[in-house]
Amino acid sequence: MKKIGWFCAYTPVELIHAAGFLPVGVKSDSGAEHEDVVLGDSICSYVRSCMGGALTGAYDSLSGVVIAHSCECMRRLADGWGYRQEEIKPRMLHLIDVPKVVTDSSIAFFAGGIKHMKETLEEQVGPITEDALKNAIETYATTRMHFAKIDTLRKKEAPAVTGKEVAALIEKSFEIPRESFNSLLENFIQDKEGETGDESAPRIMLIGGPGNSSLIPTIETVGGLCVVEHMCTGLRLFAGERVPHEDPCHELAALYLKKAPCPRMLHDKAREAIEEIQAMVKDYRVDGVVYYSMKFCANMQMQYALLKNDIPLDVPVKVLEGDISSEVNAREVQSFIKRLKKRRKKNR
Amino acid sequence: MNREQVIKENTEQRKIQIENLLCAKGLEGISPKDAVKMAFPKAFEDLSPSAKRGYLNTEQFFNAYNFNIQGEFEYHHLAWRSLFVPTEIMYAMDLLPFTSEMVASQLAMSGMARERIETAEAHNFSGDICSFMKAVAGGVIENIFPTPDILITSTHLCDPSAKYAELASHHYNRPEFVLDIPYGLYDMSIRGSEKDLKRVEEGVEYVCRQLHEMIDFITEHTGLRLENEKLRQVIRWTNKARAWLEEGNDVTLHERTAAKKGVRELDYAANLMQTWGTERIVDVYKSRCIDYKASVEPKSKGTQPRIVWFHLRPYFKTPLMNYLDEKIDLCGSQINFAYWEPLDLADPIRAISRRTVLHPAFSSITARTAIAIDEIPDDTDGIIAYYPKSCRHFHGGSIMENETFKKAGIPILTIDGDCVDDRGEDFPIVKTRVDRFMKSILKNPRSAKK
Numbered sequence: 001m002k003k004i005g006w007f008c009a010y011t012p013v014e015l016i017h018a019a020g021f022l023p024v025g026v027k028s029d030s031g032a033e034h035e036d037v038v039l040g041d042s043i044c045s046y047v048r049s050c051m052g053g054a055l056t057g058a059y060d061s062l063s064g065v066v067i068a069h070s071c072e073c074m075r076r077l078a079d080g081w082g083y084r085q086e087e088i089k090p091r092m093l094h095l096i097d098v099p100k101v102v103t104d105s106s107i108a109f110f111a112g113g114i115k116h117m118k119e120t121l122e123e124q125v126g127p128i129t130e131d132a133l134k135n136a137i138e139t140y141a142t143t144r145m146h147f148a149k150i151d152t153l154r155k156k157e158a159p160a161v162t163g164k165e166v167a168a169l170i171e172k173s174f175e176i177p178r179e180s181f182n183s184l185l186e187n188f189i190q191d192k193e194g195e196t197g198d199e200s201a202p203r204i205m206l207i208g209g210p211g212n213s214s215l216i217p218t219i220e221t222v223g224g225l226c227v228v229e230h231m232c233t234g235l236r237l238f239a240g241e242r243v244p245h246e247d248p249c250h251e252l253a254a255l256y257l258k259k260a261p262c263p264r265m266l267h268d269k270a271r272e273a274i275e276e277i278q279a280m281v282k283d284y285r286v287d288g289v290v291y292y293s294m295k296f297c298a299n300m301q302m303q304y305a306l307l308k309n310d311i312p313l314d315v316p317v318k319v320l321e322g323d324i325s326s327e328v329n330a331r332e333v334q335s336f337i338k339r340l341k342k343r344r345k346k347n348r
Numbered sequence: 349m350n351r352e353q354v355i356k357e358n359t360e361q362r363k364i365q366i367e368n369l370l371c372a373k374g375l376e377g378i379s380p381k382d383a384v385k386m387a388f389p390k391a392f393e394d395l396s397p398s399a400k401r402g403y404l405n406t407e408q409f410f411n412a413y414n415f416n417i418q419g420e421f422e423y424h425h426l427a428w429r430s431l432f433v434p435t436e437i438m439y440a441m442d443l444l445p446f447t448s449e450m451v452a453s454q455l456a457m458s459g460m461a462r463e464r465i466e467t468a469e470a471h472n473f474s475g476d477i478c479s480f481m482k483a484v485a486g487g488v489i490e491n492i493f494p495t496p497d498i499l500i501t502s503t504h505l506c507d508p509s510a511k512y513a514e515l516a517s518h519h520y521n522r523p524e525f526v527l528d529i530p531y532g533l534y535d536m537s538i539r540g541s542e543k544d545l546k547r548v549e550e551g552v553e554y555v556c557r558q559l560h561e562m563i564d565f566i567t568e569h570t571g572l573r574l575e576n577e578k579l580r581q582v583i584r585w586t587n588k589a590r591a592w593l594e595e596g597n598d599v600t601l602h603e604r605t606a607a608k609k610g611v612r613e614l615d616y617a618a619n620l621m622q623t624w625g626t627e628r629i630v631d632v633y634k635s636r637c638i639d640y641k642a643s644v645e646p647k648s649k650g651t652q653p654r655i656v657w658f659h660l661r662p663y664f665k666t667p668l669m670n671y672l673d674e675k676i677d678l679c680g681s682q683i684n685f686a687y688w689e690p691l692d693l694a695d696p697i698r699a700i701s702r703r704t705v706l707h708p709a710f711s712s713i714t715a716r717t718a719i720a721i722d723e724i725p726d727d728t729d730g731i732i733a734y735y736p737k738s739c740r741h742f743h744g745g746s747i748m749e750n751e752t753f754k755k756a757g758i759p760i761l762t763i764d765g766d767c768v769d770d771r772g773e774d775f776p777i778v779k780t781r782v783d784r785f786m787k788s789i790l791k792n793p794r795s796a797k798k
Contacts, residue, residue, distance in 0.1 A: 040744040042476070042737055069531050072507050072740035079713045083748045100503050100510070101528045109530070109554040112547065119543050263511070266503065267526040270514050293474065296740065298481075301474040302511040305485070308472040310518055321474060 001177070004121075005059055005090065007050060007077065008068040009236045009262065010098045012114050012252045016066065017178060018136040019121040019128050024062060025174030026050055028210040028233070028324040031058050038080040044296040045323030046210045047073040051080045054088045064092025064124070066117065070264050071299060094120045100266045102257045110253035118249065133248040139178050146185035147238035153192055154227045155284050160195035163206070163216040163226025170233050201225035202340035203285055206234070207277065208292035209262070209300055214328050215292055215320075222334040223341065227284045230277060231292075235260045263303035273303075274311055281315055288340040289317045290333070294324070316340065351571055354497060354522075355423060359414060361495040366413040369492040372460060381419035384410050388417050392628070397635035398612035404628050409454065412446045412494045425570045428496040428520075429622060430513055432504035432707065433527060434700045436586055436625035436691075437563060440579040441572040445622040446496060448509060448516075452483040456663035456768040464490065465769050478508040478738045479769035485512060488519055498569045499524040500562065505710055506741055525565045527558050529704060534711035538718075548705070556701040580693050582625040587690040592633035593618050594686040599640040601680045601725060604650040607643035610678040611669045614661045618684040619707070647727075653789050656680040656724055658733035659742050664770035668778055672732075675786055679728060682709075682720070713745040717752040729789050730759035732782075736766045757794060761785040 004021040006013055016023040028046050031053020038055070039048055053059055067078045078095045081088060096117045099106035122128055150169075154161050169188065173181050204219055206229045216226050229235060240259030245251040261273045280286065291307065293300045304319050318336045322328065349357070366380045375383060387406050395403055407417055416422040427438060429445040438445050455461040464486030465479060473485050487493050499522060501513035510526065517524035530551040536544035563574050593616075600608055616636065623629040655676040660683065661669055672678070687708050691699035708719050720731070731753060735743040746762045753760040763778055 038747055040746050042740050043744045072744065075531060076713075076740065076744045079745055079748060082712065082714060095532055097531045099528045099530070101526050105554060105557050106528055109550060112550045116543060116547050264507070266501070266510055266514060266528075267524060295474075296476055298477055298506075298508040298740070299511055301477050302508065302515060305472040305474070306515050306518065310515070319472070 002063045003061060004092070005062045005065040006068070007046075007065070008070045008074060008098075009232045010068040010070050010256055011066050011096070012117070012256055014136040014140050014252055015114060015118055015121065015128070015133065015249075017139065018133040019118075019125050020132075021063065021121075021125070022177060026053070026059065026065075027171065027174055029213055032056050038084060039076055042296055043076050044073045044209075044294050045325065046294065047077045049324060050077055054081055054090075055084060057089065060089040062090040064090045064094070066094045066096060069095055069097045070262065071297070073296065092120070092124060099257060100264060100269075102265070102267075102269045107250065107253045107257055110257055111247065111250040114249040114252055130248060137242070137248055137251060139182065141242050142182050143173070143178065143185065144238050144240060144242070146182060146189060149189050150185070150192075151228070153189070156196075157285075158196040158199035159225070159227060160192045160197045162197065162220060163204075163229065164220055166226075166229070167213075167216050167233070170237065173237070198225060200341070200344070202287040202337055202344050203227045204337075204340075205229075205277075205280060205284060205286040205289045206231060206292065207289060207304075208232075209294045209297055210324055211292060212322055212324055212326065212328060215290075218328045218330050218333050219290065219337065222330060222337050224288075224333075224337040227286065228280055230260065230280065232262065236262055263299040274306070277307070278311070278313060281313055286315055287344050288315050288336065289313060290336070291317055291319045293319060293321050295321055316343070351569075354569075358426070358495045358497060359423060362413045365491055365494050366415070368490065369413075372463070372490060372492050373458060380413070380415060384415045384417065384419040392631075397632055397639050398609075398615065400628070400632045400635060401616060401623075404623055404626070404632065405450070405454075408444060408446075408622070409451075411444055414494075425572055426494055426496045427566075428499040428501075428513060428516060428522075430501045430504075430509040431506075431620050432529070432704065432710075433500050433502045434559070434624070434704055435622050436582045436696070436700060437559065437574065437579065438500075438566075439625035440582045441563070441566055441570075441574050443497075443566055443570065443572055445500075446494065447622045448484045448512065449480045449620070450622060451487070451493065452480040452768050453660075453663040455483050455487065456770070459665065461664060461768045462770055464492075465771075476738055478506065479736060479766050481508040481512045483768050485515070488516055495520050496522055498522055498566065500527070500566075501525070502527040502529055502704075504529040504704065504707065506739070523565070523569050525562050527555070527562065527704075529555060529710065531710060532712070533705045534708050535715045537706060538715055551705045552698065552702050555705050556698045559697050559701055579696055583691050583693055583696045583699075585627050585630050586624050587693075589624065589630045589633045590686055590688070590690060592630065592637045593684065596633060596637035596640055597680065597684060597686060599637065599644065600678075601728075603640075603644045604647055604654075604677055604679075605640045605643045606645055607639045608678070610657070610673045610676070611661065613678055614657060614681055614683070616684055617660065619687065619709075620683055650677055652677040653729035653786060654679040654727060656682070656720070656728055656731045658682045658720075658731055659735055659739075660767050661734055662765055662770075662773070663767055664773065666770070666773055667775050668782075671775075671779060672782065675782065676732070680724070685719075685723070687719075713748045713752070716745075717749055717756075721753070721756045721758065724758060727795070728758075729794055730761070730785070732785075733760060733762045734765055734767075735762060736768075737764050737772075738766070759785070759789055759792075759794065 001022045003024045004016045005026045013023040031049040204224045208231045291304045411424045424444045429447045431449045461483045465482045467486035468482040501510045533548045533551040688703040
């Protein structure tokens with residue numbers, strides 16, 4: 001099966017699926033870690049890693065990539081990719097712009113962008129039928145439904161689901177056909193229903209971007225339990241409510257723009273993001289928040305300044321700045337978890 | 349809060365904020381009225397073109413605190429603005445823009461940026477956030493800026509500015525309007541395929557609709573209304589100013605002129621300025637053009653290499669710009685490029701929308717460099733790009749940009765610096781790089797490569 005790579009949680013992957021490609025999520029640890037041949041060092045480590053991966057053949061199995069223009073760094077990834085296209089095997093490069101506000105007209109405009117992307121894919125594979133797209137939307141809706149069930153399990157007092165397990169599932173979702181992934185989720189839910197986990201572990205909400213693969217293991221090794229990840233490799237991938245529309249591109253546009261937002265989003269959606277975080281702290285009975293802000297991501301850095309300075313979250317917030325592969329300071333995390341443990345014991 | 353309450357609260361707050369500003373500047377004890385009078389020692393008409401530009405900015409700055417140039421109280425409806433939000437509609441509605449990035453550069457010019465940046469960093473603003481925004485964030489925390497009536501932000505170009513406005517809106521408890529500008533339409537307009545051109549038109553329509561919503565937003569929150577005839581007048585001024593700007597640019601690009609100095613030329617920053625749509629900006633660009641034409645020198649007279657400047661300059665005190673004035677003839681600048689066609693008086697909102705979405709700076713490196721290669725005359729010796737290290741948009745693409753210009757036979761020097769934060773300033777090192785660049789230009793002149 002031919003594959004198309006994608007980088008950002010705002011990429012309407014249903015369309016890639018409907019075109020008969022396997023959408024492959026480009027993972028944060030799949031490329032060279034410190035590419036500095038094409039992009040300047042003010043670009044975030046995820047994008048530089050992706051660029052490094054492209055130049056060193058890590059994505060040679062892909063037929064092409066779709067880059068969602070979600071931020072300044074992604075913009076430069078598209079530039080770098082196009083600039084060095086002759087050295088990069090995946091030939092197709094499509095940049096889709098994603099609005100930063102959610103209004104009727106931004107949804108309509110984004111729907112136009114999805115149609116524009118559809119035309120690019122059709123140049124590769126021929127017409128993508130409306131039925132194929134509707135079926136793809138259905139298949140991905142099943143994934144969202146399963147993740148909603150997993151979330152319900154994680155909200156329980158002593159959840160049997162760990163952050164590490166969810167991270168492993170999400171990693172799997174990046175590489176296997178969606179139908180198989182849905183079966184895997186179904187089995188996972190069956191195994192976990194009725195089970196219980198550690199009741200004493202402080203419940204952690206993780207906020208961030210593409211993250212750092214050692215972050216969740218570090219938190220859980222030192223005694224914390226991740227119960228929700230408001231991240232590009234977490235909630236932002238699978239949250240969102242489907243509102244059927246006669247035009248499937250419009251339906252996708254609304255689904256993606258209205259979902260749990262990345263800090264890139266502005267205006268009402270940005271306010272909603274903060275309210276959502278506040279509500280989640282209660283819903284998931286969070287004891288503490290770890291905000292993993294990626295260096296050189298202005299959107300995340302601005303959001304954590306807002307959270308730290310002006311928004312009461314009612315629980316302690318630990319901000320860690322780093323990149324996709326930097327070592328997470330286990331001692332720093334441990335002392336935060338220790339503090340939360342005491343607080344949790346006292347509160348109970 | 350109703351409009352009257354907003355005006356009352358803003359009036360009270362701005363009185364405190366001007367005092368705080370003067371105090372931060374080390375002018376405690378001086379009354380705001382006296383400070384305003386001191387800022388305007390000469391009449392506008394008696395000033396040089398560049399000083400006229402400065403006068404206009406300073407006048408607007410004090411207006412934002414409710415002072416006219418006599419130092420008398422005059423309430424101004426104020427909109428916090430990020431760069432690239434079109435100002436014509438604001439002026440047509442009597443709404444005064446207060447551009448956050450420009451304020452940061454003013455802080456740097458008056459030696460006030462560093463402390464504000466340190467304030468921001470002490471309040472959870474990360475070290476690698478754009479220094480323009482950190483200076484502004486520090487100023488907001490210290491309460492030295494005027495409380496706006498509303499905020500109007502654009503997603504054009506940089507993430508930090510739009511994102512910071514969200515924080516400012518929360519801080520001041522004032523409503524915000526966000527203009528969502530699609531990226532990459534300039535590239536599509538160049539590619540020119542049917543599907544791309546269709547997308548460009550969709551983008552123009554999308555922004556046009558938002559501009560109409562912006563007008564409604566302004567009216568809803570300030571009571572100000574848009575009169576079509578006033579908008580047309582404002583557009584006429586913009587078109588006249590643009591014509592003078594372009595004519596002046598032609599002189600600088602093709603002639604050597606004694607009147608031109610690097611710093612002054614860069615400070616016109618024409619395609620970033622908040623003064624488009626004012627009557628006085630016509631005078632500024634007209635005077636500039638006349639001044640340059642009157643001082644044209646024979647080409648044989650000058651020996652300094654002719655250099656095109658990319659991006660902005662350091663606004664804090666540094667010997668760099670004076671040194672460059674001695675060494676180079678700054679014959680063009682990216683930020684003064686009149687990239688847009690005159691605006692259509694018959695459909696001004698759509699024309700503003702088209703100008704906004706087709707801004708070439710909001711495009712790929714390939715498109716940006718292609719424009720420069722086309723526009724830079726053969727007798728230009730090279731480019732100096734001054735990029736803040738924290739700028740993802742410009743600095744993030746500088747390696748590709750360098751390679752492209754070198755392939756095209758245009759020498760380029762990229763200075764990794766900062767426009768506002770002077771803490772990493774190291775003039776001797778930059779000077780060495782400039783000297784080496786000049787030496788290589790003289791040794792291998794561009795003309796010899798052709």
